[in-house]
Amino acid sequence: MPYPPSQQSYRVPNSEEPGSSTYYADNVFEILQQSVKATPNKDFLGRRPYNREQNTFGAYEFITYQQAYERILNIGSGLWTLADYAGVSQNFYSVALYDTLGADSIEYIMNHASVQVLVCSLDKVAKILRMREKLPLLKAIISLDNFGPNTPAEGLPSPFNTSSVSVLQQWAKASDIALYDLAQVEAMGAKEPVHPRIAKPDDIFCLCYTSGTTGTPKAAMIMHSNMDYVQRAIPSGVPIVGDIVVLSYLPLAHIYQRFIEIYVMTQSGKLGYFSGNILNVVEDLQALKPTFFNSVPRLLNRIYDRLVAGTIHAPGFTGVLARRAVAVKLAKHMFWDRIIFNKVRAVLGGNVQFVLTGSAPIDKKVLEFLRICFCCIVSEGWGQTESCGLGILNHNDAFLGGRIGAPQHGVEIKLRDIPSMNYYATDKPCPRGEMMVRGGNVFGGYYKDEKKTSEAIVEGGWLATGDVAQFNTDGTISIIDRVKNIFKLSQGEYVAPENLENVFSNNPLIMQMFVHGDSLQSTLVSVIVPDPETFVPWARNIVGNSNASLEELCQASAVNQAMLKQITTDGKKAKLQGYEFPKAIKLEHRPFDVEDNQILTPTLKLKRNVASEYYRKDIDEMYAQINNKA
Structure with missing residues (x-):
């Protein structure tokens, strides 16, 4: 039975326990056989053959089920x-x-x-x-x-x-x-x-190695029963009319893309693989014309930056027209689709009905703008490797930013008290605590690691996610913090650096950011990797040198102070506490990466311990600078 518009999920009666809230509520080969039997001659797997003589990729060629x-x-x-x-x-x-x-x-x-x-x-x-x-x-x-x-x-x-x-x-x-x-x-x-x-x-079914942000990677055992859950749970949340066509371009080592491909197979859908270069994804999208596009905030934020630069932030009449169109479209008038937004929608091939974003938080304004421009549902969900990438999804008519939705079918969610962070399941008006998940999506444990498995899957079959969540009054869920990624400053204040990095990284001048603090210091410092496309012209204007390189601009004191002022302004708009503002920053012209400085995991998550050691000298210099001023 569908939920009323005002209520996205319901409490399970009499499920309260001390220290926790109420909670909300067979194999891959045979799944393939079912699709083959139902649609043997339907296109299944496709690729774009490369012609060496012409140095081009051709049209998609498919093999049937x-x-x-x-x-x-x-x-x-x-x-x-x-x-x-x-x-x-x-x-x-x-x-x-x-x-x-x-x-x-x-x-x-x-x-x-x-x-x-x-x-x-x-x-x-x-x-x-x-x-x-x-x-x-x-x-x-x-x-x-x-x-x-x-x-x-x-x-x-x-x-x-x-x-x-x-x-x-x-x-x-x-x-x-x-x-x-x-x-x-x-x-x-x-x-x-x-x-x-x-x-x-x-x-x-497979082993998915987690990112290893704090040590050696753990091998999550994804079972065939988990994939059986995938085929049952996803269709109710993905409203595609007609054939399901998906571009596969995210790493198959990540559970997100694995479950998407299983879902496509269960629906007798069409799966086209990208041509191998992430810079050519738009060309692949336009060649394949998918109906379902699964993505991540990192890519959608880049698309957003380019779209706003060419529309609502464009100079002259183009900008005026685009801003008017967005304002009217927010009021759900479709007149502007055929004039402006259908052209933007063509970036994704023109047939996309549903865009799913996951793996990291995405800003509310980005979601709203992309919904307008793509003329389709753009939905945010939550999952992690240990939950088979699934767990929570926004309903198709729910457009509230900052909320990841309600539990998917067959999934139960509850909250566990975190006294050290002052989060309690009894908090009013919204219960808060560590999010615990139970259902067919919960993984089989860590391969060859019973100790870590017992820490992750606790009594009653509940998965301890490490995410701090809040139950909203309408039954939706918001992720507000992380259990592990916190530290205490010398004055006793707790800081969640991941949340701050998400806030400050919404600035188009910033591509990557690392916020650092420790119990011996009363302030935060930060390393910022600027986005060259927006940062270079902005910074050149500050120093008055149109030929200055990115490295030279990052070393310029005036540019450093201007960037610090920028993030201070952003922090005030986000209503951050005073101790959550970095007091000194380093501008880094070399991006965080996987292979060279090894600051990122293969899933592009920040390794805080590695970043702290890599920038130890810079961190010490920033604190010395702050303390000398004091």
């Missing part, structure tokens, strides 16, 4: 042949590796997960072979790129040729590694077919 199923059977059979070689006797499950992982992380994950067969693109083979001595369990590598070209125009990926592939094969043989391409594995399976081994609901 039946064709994909036959290939899956053959590849599965071929893997069993390799499995005999590798000594594997258990059900297969996948362990995805981020493309940006360094050698140390690859070594840890592959050894921890006991990986014996690795599937990767051809350009990664040499990297793995160089690590051979550190990967004693590895027995076989399968290249996704065929050693023989698919077509003369397509050929092997640059810079490879038949000679370099031959060198790799000889190197692999000398390293006691079997090296095949996917076509060879598929042919092996077609020659010696093996009957599928059907997984049980409590079998592992």
